[in-house]
Amino acid sequence: MNNFVFQNPTKLIVGKGTIASLATEISKDKKIMVTFGGGSVKSNGVYDQVKAALAGHNVIEFWGIESNPTYQTLSKAIKIGKEEGIDFLLAVGGGSVVDGTKLISAAIPYRGDAWELVLDNTLVGETTPLASVITLPATGSEMNCGAVISNTDTHEKYPFYSSYPQFSILDPETTYSLPAFQISCGIVDTYIHTMEQYLTFPSQALVMDRWAEGLLLSLIELAPKIQCDQHNYDTMSNYMLTATLALNGFIGMGVPQDWATHYIGHELTALKGLTHGLTLAIIYPAMLRVLKEAKREKLLQYATRVWKITEGTEDQRIERAIATTEAFFRMVGLPTKLREVEVDASTIEEIVTRFEQRGTVLGEHATVTPAVVREILTKAL
Amino acid sequence: MNNFVFQNPTKLIVGKGTIASLATEISKDKKIMVTFGGGSVKSNGVYDQVKAALAGHNVIEFWGIESNPTYQTLSKAIKIGKEEGIDFLLAVGGGSVVDGTKLISAAIPYRGDAWELVLDNTLVGETTPLASVITLPATGSEMNCGAVISNTDTHEKYPFYSSYPQFSILDPETTYSLPAFQISCGIVDTYIHTMEQYLTFPSQALVMDRWAEGLLLSLIELAPKIQCDQHNYDTMSNYMLTATLALNGFIGMGVPQDWATHYIGHELTALKGLTHGLTLAIIYPAMLRVLKEAKREKLLQYATRVWKITEGTEDQRIERAIATTEAFFRMVGLPTKLREVEVDASTIEEIVTRFEQRGTVLGEHATVTPAVVREILTKAL
Numbered sequence: 002m003n004n005f006v007f008q009n010p011t012k013l014i015v016g017k018g019t020i021a022s023l024a025t026e027i028s029k030d031k032k033i034m035v036t037f038g039g040g041s042v043k044s045n046g047v048y049d050q051v052k053a054a055l056a057g058h059n060v061i062e063f064w065g066i067e068s069n070p071t072y073q074t075l076s077k078a079i080k081i082g083k084e085e086g087i088d089f090l091l092a093v094g095g096g097s098v099v100d101g102t103k104l105i106s107a108a109i110p111y112r113g114d115a116w117e118l119v120l121d122n123t124l125v126g127e128t129t130p131l132a133s134v135i136t137l138p139a140t141g142s143e144m145n146c147g148a149v150i151s152n153t154d155t156h157e158k159y160p161f162y163s164s165y166p167q168f169s170i171l172d173p174e175t176t177y178s179l180p181a182f183q184i185s186c187g188i189v190d191t192y193i194h195t196m197e198q199y200l201t202f203p204s205q206a207l208v209m210d211r212w213a214e215g216l217l218l219s220l221i222e223l224a225p226k227i228q229c230d231q232h233n234y235d236t237m238s239n240y241m242l243t244a245t246l247a248l249n250g251f252i253g254m255g256v257p258q259d260w261a262t263h264y265i266g267h268e269l270t271a272l273k274g275l276t277h278g279l280t281l282a283i284i285y286p287a288m289l290r291v292l293k294e295a296k297r298e299k300l301l302q303y304a305t306r307v308w309k310i311t312e313g314t315e316d317q318r319i320e321r322a323i324a325t326t327e328a329f330f331r332m333v334g335l336p337t338k339l340r341e342v343e344v345d346a347s348t349i350e351e352i353v354t355r356f357e358q359r360g361t362v363l364g365e366h367a368t369v370t371p372a373v374v375r376e377i378l379t380k381a382l
Numbered sequence: 383m384n385n386f387v388f389q390n391p392t393k394l395i396v397g398k399g400t401i402a403s404l405a406t407e408i409s410k411d412k413k414i415m416v417t418f419g420g421g422s423v424k425s426n427g428v429y430d431q432v433k434a435a436l437a438g439h440n441v442i443e444f445w446g447i448e449s450n451p452t453y454q455t456l457s458k459a460i461k462i463g464k465e466e467g468i469d470f471l472l473a474v475g476g477g478s479v480v481d482g483t484k485l486i487s488a489a490i491p492y493r494g495d496a497w498e499l500v501l502d503n504t505l506v507g508e509t510t511p512l513a514s515v516i517t518l519p520a521t522g523s524e525m526n527c528g529a530v531i532s533n534t535d536t537h538e539k540y541p542f543y544s545s546y547p548q549f550s551i552l553d554p555e556t557t558y559s560l561p562a563f564q565i566s567c568g569i570v571d572t573y574i575h576t577m578e579q580y581l582t583f584p585s586q587a588l589v590m591d592r593w594a595e596g597l598l599l600s601l602i603e604l605a606p607k608i609q610c611d612q613h614n615y616d617t618m619s620n621y622m623l624t625a626t627l628a629l630n631g632f633i634g635m636g637v638p639q640d641w642a643t644h645y646i647g648h649e650l651t652a653l654k655g656l657t658h659g660l661t662l663a664i665i666y667p668a669m670l671r672v673l674k675e676a677k678r679e680k681l682l683q684y685a686t687r688v689w690k691i692t693e694g695t696e697d698q699r700i701e702r703a704i705a706t707t708e709a710f711f712r713m714v715g716l717p718t719k720l721r722e723v724e725v726d727a728s729t730i731e732e733i734v735t736r737f738e739q740r741g742t743v744l745g746e747h748a749t750v751t752p753a754v755v756r757e758i759l760t761k762a763l
Contacts, residue, residue: 002620005394006394009390010389013387016384207624208623215592215596219588219592235586238383238586239587239588242587243589254394255396255623
C-alpha cells in the first residue's frame with residue numbers, strides 16, 4: 002500500500018426533508034449568494050424549499066451556471082460576489098453548479114483574474130465558505146474539493162482544486178424529476194469514477210478493492226431499478242449515496258489511480274460539447290481494449306468479482322468483461338462509439354495535437370502518450 | 383435508507399516513516415502532553431521516533447494509561463493538564479491510550495469531575511485538541527469520537543463520546559512487535575465492529591452492506607497472513623487500515639445498528655477484567671444463535687456473500703454461517719466459551735441484575751432485555 006494522507010471535512014446531510022436544515026446550518030449573519038443552473042429547480046420544488054429554509058437570511062441569487070460551467074459565466078458571479086461582500090456560497094443544483102461555485106469561492110477573495118486560478122491551482126489561497134444542495138447524483142463534487150471549469154473562448158476544460166463544501170444536503174426526492182439522459186450520464190460517470198481508482202494494477206489495498214467493487218455491484222443492481230421506477234425512494238437514495246462515495250476519496254486511499262479517460266473526455270467536451278458521462282461511455286471500453294495488457298491482472302479480478310465471469314481463457318474472460326462493461330453502458334442508455342455522436346478522425350487529431358503541445362502523458366503508469374490517445378480514440382470510432 | 387448526518391474531520395496520515403510528520407502537524411506554540419500506556423513503545427522504537435519528531439516542541443509526558451483506561455488514572459493526567467496549561471494532547475499507543483486521552487481532552491476545560499462527563503455526555507463542552515499515533519489496530523478510536531472508560535471503584539465501564547482526533551498517524555511498522563494475543567483480540571474487535579453495523583435487518587443501504595462485507599472479506603483474507611508473517615508490510619498496512627475503516631462511520635451511514643454484544647462485553651470486562659476483543663469472541667456466536675430469527679434475512683446474506691455458503695436449507699446455512707464465524711474466531715486464536723475463561727453462572731446473574739437495575743434494553747430492535755442477555759450468556763457458557 003502506498004503512503005497516503007486522507008481528510009474530508011464535508012458534513013453530509015442525507016434524506017427526505019433535509020433541505021429545511023439550511024435554516025440552521027448557515028448562520029444568519031452571513032451574506033449568502035445562492036447559485037443555480039437553469040430553471041429546473043423551480044419546477045421540481047427545490048427552489049421553493051431553499052427559499053423557505055432561508056427566509057430571514059440575507060440572500061442574493063445568481064442564475065445560469067451551465068453544464069460544464071464556464072469561466073465566462075462564473076466571472077459575472079465573482080464580480081457580484083466581490084461587490085456585494087458575499088461571505089457564504091450555497092450551490093443548488095447538479096455537479097456543474099457545485100463545480101462552478103468552487104471557482105467563485107476561490108476567486109472572490111483573489112485579487113487577480115479567476116482563469117489564473119484554473120491554470121495554476123497553487124494560486125488558490127483563502128476561499129469563501131461554500132455548501133451545496135445537490136440534485137443530480139453524478140460528479141461527487143458535493144463531497145470533494147475538485148471541479149472542472151471550461152473556457153468558451155479557448156475551448157479548454159481543466160480540473161480545478163479548491164475547498165470542500167462545508168456541508169452538502171442530499172435529498173433523494175430531488176432526483177425524481179431528472180431527465181433520463183442525465184440519469185444515464187450520472188450512472189456512467191459514477192461507474193467510471195470508481196474504475197479510475199480501481200482498474201489499474203494490483204496494489205495490495207484489499208479493502209479499497211472491495212469497496213470499489215461494492216460501488217460497482219451496487220450500480221449494476223441499481224441501474225435497471227432506476228430505469229423501472231425513478232420515484233422509488235430506496236433506489237434513488239442508494240444511487241445518490243453511491244455517486245457521492247465514488248469520488249469523495251474513500252476508495253482512493255493508498256492506491257494507484259488512472260484518470261486517462263477523464264482527461265481525454267474533457268477534450269471531447271471542450272471541442273464538441275458532448276456531455277461528460279457520454280464521453281466516458283465512449284472512451285472507456287476502447288481504453289480498456291488498448292491497455293488490456295497493462296491492466297491484465299486487475300481486469301481478471303474485475304471480471305471475476307464484479308461480473309462473475311469465471312469460465313474461458315484469461316483473454317476470453319478479459320474480453321468478455323470489457324464487452325459486458327460496454328453492454329452495461331448501452332443498457333443504461335448511452336452510445337459507446339464516436340460515430341454515434343458524429344465525431345470523426347479530424348477531432349481525434351485535434352485532441353492528439355493538443356496533448357502533444359501540452360506534453361500530456363496520462364494513466365497510472367504514465368504510458369498513455371498522445372500516440373496511445375490516438376489509438377484509443379481510433380478504436381472508439 | 384434512514385436519514386442520516388455524517389461528518390468525520392480526522393486527517394489520516396498513513397504509511398511507513400509518517401511519525402516524523404508530527405514535527406509539522408503540531409504547531410510549536412502548543413504546550414503538548416504526550417500520553418502513553420506501558421513501556422512497549424520504548425522497546426519498539428516508537429517513543430524515540432516521537433521524541434525526535436517533537437524535538438523543539440514544548441512537551442510533557444504522561445505514562446501509564448492502562449488497557450480499559452480508568453477514570454482513576456486519567457484523573458491524574460487531567461490534574462496535570464489543568465495545572466500545566468496543556469493545550470494539545472497527543473496519544474501514542476493503542477486504542478486504550480486514545481480513548482483515555484479523549485476523556486482528558488474533554489475534562490481539562492471542564493470545571494467539574496471527569497466521571498460526570500462519562501455519566502452524562504451532554505456535559506461535554508469545549509475540548510482540548512487531540513491527535514494520535516496509533517500502534518494497535520483494533521478500536522478505530524484513531525478516527526472516531528468514541529471511547530470506553532472504566533471505573534475501578536464501581537466496576538463500571540461506559541461508552542463516552544467527545545471530539546475526533548485532529549489527525550492520526552498510522553505507521554504499519556509499529557505493529558510488527560505486537561503480542562499475538564493483542565493481534566487476535568484486534569482482529570475480532572474489528573470483525574465485530576463491522577458486524578454490529580451490518581448484521582441487523584435488510585435496510586436498503588446497498589453500498590453500506592457491500593462495504594461491510596468488504597471489510598469482513600479482507601479480515602478473513604488477512605488473518606492467516608498476519609499469523610504467518612507479522613512483519614509483512616502489505617499485510618499489516620491492510621490490517622491497520624481495515625481496523626480504522628470498521629469504526630469511523632463510513633459503513634454506518636443510514637443503517638440500523640446493533641451493539642448489544644459490545645454492551646454485554648463491557649460488563650464482562652468491568653467485572654472480570656477480560657480483554658475486550660475476547661469478550662466479543664465469546665458473546666457474539668451465542669448472540670447470533672439466540673437472535674437468529676430476528677436476524678434471519680441478514681444472516682442468509684452474510685452466509686452467501688461472506689462465507690460463500692449456498693447449499694442446504696435456510697436454517698442449515700444460518701447455522702453453518704454462525705459455526706464458521708465461531709471457528710474463525712478460534713482460528714484467530716481466541717476462546718469462544720465462558721467456561722474457557724473461568725466465568726460461570728454467578729457472573730451472568732450479576733450482569734443481568736445490573737441491566738435490570740439500569741433498565742437497559744439492547745439491540746437494533748430494542749428486544750434484548752435482561753432476560754435475553756441471560757439467555758445469550760447462558761448459551762455462551
